[in-house]
Structure formats: C-alpha cells, structure tokens
Amino acid sequence: MKLISDIQSIDLYAWADFVEKHPEGRFFHSPEYYRAFCEEPFAKSYVFAVVSDTNEFLGISLVLIYKEASLLKRYFSRRAIAMAPPLCKDNSATVLRFLLDAQINFLKSKVIYYEIRNCQNNWFNNSLQQLNFHQFEHLNNVVDLKTNFSALSKKIIPTARGKARKALRKEVEVKVLPSTADLSSVCQLVTSLYRKLGLPYLPKSVYNKGFIQLIEDEKLVVLGAFLDKHLLSVMLTVCYKNEAYSWYMAGSTQSKQYSANDLLVIETLRYTQGMGLTDFNWGGAGVPGKSYGVRNFKEKFGGKTILEYRYIKLFQPNLYRLGKMVIGKGRRDKS
Numbered sequence: 590m591k592l593i594s595d596i597q598s599i600d601l602y603a604w605a606d607f608v609e610k611h612p613e614g615r616f617f618h619s620p621e622y623y624r625a626f627c628e629e630p631f632a633k634s635y636v637f638a639v640v641s642d643t644n645e646f647l648g649i650s651l652v653l654i655y656k657e658a659s660l661l662k663r664y665f666s667r668r669a670i671a672m673a674p675p676l677c678k679d680n681s682a683t684v685l686r687f688l689l690d691a692q693i694n695f696l697k698s699k700v701i702y703y704e705i706r707n708c709q710n711n712w713f714n715n716s717l718q719q720l721n722f723h724q725f726e727h728l729n730n731v732v733d734l735k736t737n738f739s740a741l742s743k744k745i746i747p748t749a750r751g752k753a754r755k756a757l758r759k760e761v762e763v764k765v766l767p768s769t770a771d772l773s774s775v776c777q778l779v780t781s782l783y784r785k786l787g788l789p790y791l792p793k794s795v796y797n798k799g800f801i802q803l804i805e806d807e808k809l810v811v812l813g814a815f816l817d818k819h820l821l822s823v824m825l826t827v828c829y830k831n832e833a834y835s836w837y838m839a840g841s842t843q844s845k846q847y848s849a850n851d852l853l854v855i856e857t858l859r860y861t862q863g864m865g866l867t868d869f870n871w872g873g874a875g876v877p878g879k880s881y882g883v884r885n886f887k888e889k890f891g892g893k894t895i896l897e898y899r900y901i902k903l904f905q906p907n908l909y910r911l912g913k914m915v916i917g918k919g920r921r922d923k924s
Contacts, residue, residue: 590647590684592691593638596627604638607646608676609830613710616829617672618649621808625799631656631663631792635695639677639688648684650675650692654700655789665912666789669696669703674900680712689720693902701905701912707872708898722900726877728884732869732892734833734862741858744891752848753855756814759847761821763856766811768804772796774820775811782839800825809836810864812857814849821849824857833861834870854890 593599601620608614616622626634632655639648650671657666677684696703705722707729714724734741742750766772776796783790803809810833813823822840826833835857840850858869874894875881888894903909 590639590641590687592687593640594636594691594695596623596636599636599638600644603644603646604649607649607678611676611678614676614830615673615707615832616808616827616834617707618651618676619808619829621803621806622672623651625803626653626795629792629795629799632795637675637688637692637695639684646678647681648675648677648688650688652692652696652703654696657789665701665908667700669700671703671705672707674705674708674713682713682716685713685716689716693720697904701903701908703902703904705900708900709895711898714898717900720902722902725899725901727897727899728874728877728894729897730871730874730884730887730892730894732858732871732890733867734858734869735867738859738862741862741891742855745855746889749851749855749889752851756848756852759816761814761816761847761849761852763812763814763853765860766804766813768801770811772800772811775813775823775825778820778823778841779825779837779839781841803827810857810860812853812860814840814844814847814853814856816843816847816849819843821847822853824853826857826861828861828864828866831865831867832870833857833864833866833868835872850886851889858890 605620608618623634623636626632632653635652635654637650637652638646640646652669652671654669655666656663675685675688677688692703705717718724732741766775773796776793780790800809800811804811808827808829810826810828811823812826814821820841822844823838824835825837827836844850861869869892871887871892874884874887877896884894
C-alpha cells in the first residue's frame, strides 16, 4: 500500500465513493470538505489517502492546519485539527498505523499539536495511545429526527417552544440562504460572537468561497432568523448521508430580545427532517462534569446527550503550554 497526499493524484470519484459507502464515513472525510479549505492560508486542508498497489482505497483522513493571522499569535497557534477520526477499510489497524505514521511525520515540524475530534467508535484507541495520543472525554447531543415533527416537538421543553412562538409574534422569520446570498452578515455575526468568547474564528474568505461552494454542492444549509432584513441569528448545518451536523451557530445581542435562537433551532430541525435526514448532531456539548451554558441550551431541543472522545498529540509541549498564556486557554481548548 502507499500514501497519496497530492490532490492531483487522487481519484476524486473513488474517494467520494469510499466515504459514501463506509458506515462511518462523514462529511469531514469528503472531497467537498477538503475543497472548502484547500486554498486558505490560515485554515488550510490536507488530505492523507492510503491506497493498495491496485489503487483501491484503503483509508482517508483530512486535517486542517489553523494559524492566527497576527505574526506573534501565528507562531503559538499552529495546530492540526481532524474533525473526524481516520477512515479505514474494515477498520484495519495496519492501514490506520500506516496513515497515522505518515500524518505524524508530516505534521510534527508544522504544528504544536494534533487533535482528532468526534470519535464515537474508539476501535482505534490502542493504536492512538501507542503513538502517545492522549484521550479526553467530550460530550455531544444528538436529536433523533426519525419521528414525525409533531412527536419531535413534544420532546422540546415548553419554554423553548414558548420562546419560538414569542419570536413569531414579533414577526421574526427563518429563511434559508441560497448560494447566491452574500454571507458577509453571517461571517460578521459568527466572528463577532467568537471574538467575544475568545475563540478562534474562520477567515472571511471561507464564507465568500468555501461555504458558497458547499451550499451549491448541497452539503451546507444556512438558515437565518431575520427581523425584516436584519439578521438576528444564524446556523450553518452540514448535511451528509443521513446526518445534519450543526457546524456554527451565532446570535446577535438582539437575538435574545426577540427569542430568535429558539425559533431558529426548531425551524432548523423541521427543515433538516424535511430533507429526510435522521439525526441532528449538535457538534459538541462540552466536557463532562463541567457546567456549560451552551450544553444547557442544546439539551432543550429533545436530543440525547452522549459521550464521545477526543485525542491530542503534543509535538511541542513547551510551546503548547506557553501558547496557552500568549493566546488564552479558552482559544486553545475550544478551537
């Protein structure tokens, strides 16, 4: 078997087919995800594909290397994030080790640490720990969309339903943004919130190009809660196979006044269920045992809180610790 990391040498159809047919294949393994970030200097995607001698796909993993824009913070913020664990044919430990060895060799001189997220099936735990990855528990919340919306609504707590009705009375309207939309207001809303929380945020260019392409590819749905033409809150949801994945959500200071966030979530659940999707994945709900207001908000909408895992490998432990002081602990932990 051999590793391919040059996109020009990868059969995109075989890649897409491998991910589509693999039971654990997710959007974050897909060519569309790679393309959305492949030209971004501060959030750049890299692909690692393993194929047999006859070019059969055996494994795939996508990693984004993030850096802050400012020169000082850029040095201390270099990190590699995989939003899904490596995907291997038949969960082969041999393929996994071959792929991870190649990733580590590539990343060790480029980033301070490498983190793998959204791990639900930890068959690869032993392999990762042998390579000095550290395992961390992380919560998530998943809403079952397989029931009809009337049954789903009954699982949503009454206060959330009441706030949604209040938003409607105040003439808040939820709309789907098409690929022809200007996402500047979406970018501004998300960036403003993430800056306020001290979290890293995506470059504006991702919204102008990568996200527009994902909307055209029908892999991303952007729903906004509007008062007249003013955007109060927004949710960016990835749609792949049977899953809706809440990627980003943000609200303005006015969104609470108009109860826009509760209405937006309920309408997003309604919309994604109407697409035939069976699960709504909230994309994370914090660390077990620690209070987290975002988790409390997500749990209002009828989902089930589940335990997942994250893995992190430190290439430069001293810089990692120093970076927490230079950039801030919250930004490093939640990026």
